[in-house]
Ligand SMILES: Nc1ncnc2c1ncn2[C@@H]1O[C@H](COP(=O)(O)OP(=O)(O)O)[C@@H](O)[C@H]1O
């Protein structure tokens with residue numbers, strides 16, 4: 001932005017053009033990769049479902065599973081209880097499968113992947129090379145100087161283009177691959193777990209996803225194994241008019257540990273696009289999973305044109321005793337976000353945590369939160385939600401804490417803070433609490449504040465401009481959540497917070 | 507250094523005139539004290555000079571080294587070398603004192619077209635200055651002014667001043683607290 005502000009407006013270049021360019025520069029991932037694509041015909045029919053299954057080289061049981069989901073989907077209605085408002089989606093007017101032509105024959109190694117695709121990820125800052133990521137976090141004096149390894153699965157529209165460090169992970173017994181590969185190579189695991197946390201008929205979008213999901217990641221950590229590196233999946237939507245339906249399945253067997261991160265971006269377009277994902281996590285006895293998301297889908301322009309409709313079902317099932325899950329999300333993108341990463345605390349002494357930053361600017365709408373379902377004894381959950389709203393955006397925290405009769409001596413602590421920038425945006429907190437035994441305790445605290453004029457003036461008197469000041473104050477407000485992110489990504493998330501609030505003041 | 511001429515200031519929201527023709531010339535290297543009873547307008551003068559919203563200058567001028575102050579944004583005045591030690595320093599939850607100061611130092615440097623200060627240089631400098639002011643390392647890590655005692659807040663203002671090396675400092679009631687400094 002700063003560079004553009006200093007650009008002289010030349011003769012013949014009108015203000016509109018300058019503004020348009022400036023707008024583009026706010027969302028840094030709005031460019032498009034020009035690449036030859038292959039699409040399934042537009043619309044959704046049983047034939048399309050069969051076609052997707054065939055393209056993925058799936059066995060018959062998988063095709064049948066999808067077709068059953070499709071039938072269920074026809075009977076379901078789109079939910080309307082969320083505080084989001086968007087034009088009706090025409091499910092027949094879009095593509096359900098798009099894959100780069102060069103991916104027709106799956107490359108055997110990363111060296112065989114189309115250079116254009118590799119360049120795309122390079123440009124996104126996710127080089128598909130087996131290299132160290134250096135921790136660049138401020139004040140990270142204790143960070144290991146040699147950096148840490150992060151394995152990446154890269155999904156481009158409907159297909160995974162490659163996964164790094166697979167060999168090294170295999171040595172440790174870890175399976176990390178695309179879900180389509182898992183369906184072919186590890187059918188016993190997929191059959192056992194797919195749909196076991198988010199049932200096919202769970203909700204409209206999950207059912208849709210079950211019918212048409214194209215790719216996503218699969219993780220299996222065997223008993224007692226601590227995954228030797230951070231795992232991550234990077235989702236890129238590139239094709240126009242195409243929905244992305246990712247499916248992720250993570251299984252942490254007894255006593256294992258894994259930290260997983262997902263990132264997402266899409267080109268800037270003035271038509272909206274649908275993204276409906278399902279993520280299922282199974283955590284067995286004494287195992288622990290950390291799942292972090294940095295969601296930066298295109299949010300639409302300043303006037304609310306375009307952007308991704310993000311309808312996501314994410315759920316973790318702590319099946320064994322003392323199982324632990326931690327969801328951390330930084331939601332800065334999408335025109336509409338509908339997302340409630342949840343924890344089923346089934347095992348005794350199991351624990352669920354949810355840390356969330358949701359930023360909405362301009363015309364963005366987010367309705368997000370979590371569900372903590374306490375079933376086991378002495379289960380614990382903690383929710384920290386930070387909603388930040390600017391422009392004319394609406395930001396809703398919606399959460400359920402449920403203590404079942406058998407969940408004796410369980411605890412929940414919920415803290416929901418909302419921060420408003422300007423006076424045209426809104427923040428809402430909708431907590432649902434059910435306690436069905438008398439030894440459990442639920443605590444809920446909520447605050448709403450405004451970016452304070454006094455704080456702004458104090459920062460500016462010390463030399464910061466308005467945008468720097470807002471970014472600093474907001475990052476402070478969201479600190480507890482930023483600290484929950486893996487170190488490698490905390491810095492990136494901090495910058496993202498600043499970028500997504502550009503233009504919100506002044 | 508600073509020249510204020512016939513400065514008239516009223517509240518933006520109300521019809522209340524607070525400053526009615528202030529004239530003041532401050533030379534480099536000299537210390538001046540402005541005294542007056544509570545409510546006489548001392549803080550208002552320092553706010554108007556530093557560019558806080560809510561006041562309207564109806565007449566007069568103020569210039570720093572010949573540059574019209576009243577025409578600049580608050581951060582431009584800061585970069586030009588004006589520093590205000592607040593009577594009531596503001597709390598910023600979650601923002602570490604060091605992060606705050608480093609952002610401020612680098613923003614001013616950027617505005618003046620200078621290079622950013624490296625993390626190592628910054629650390630060295632702030633540790634030295636904190637030591638001079640008997641500010642312990644713990645206070646540098648805590649969020650800006652949050653839970654600071656009155657005296658700690660004032661000392662923190664002086665630390666910021668020492669780090670930013672301004673040309674012209676306005677200390678709004680700061681000295682009173684510093685007199686009890688250990
Ligand atoms: N933002 C404001 N709103 C209402 N009254 C104000 C505001 N700022 C200053 N005043 C009034 O202006 C007068 C001068 O206040 P101030 O500058 O704080 O005096 P001092 O610092 O000398 O004690 C007081 O009557 C005070 O109430």
Ligand SMILES: [Mg+2]
Nearest residue numbers: 548549550593
């Ligand atoms: Mg005063």
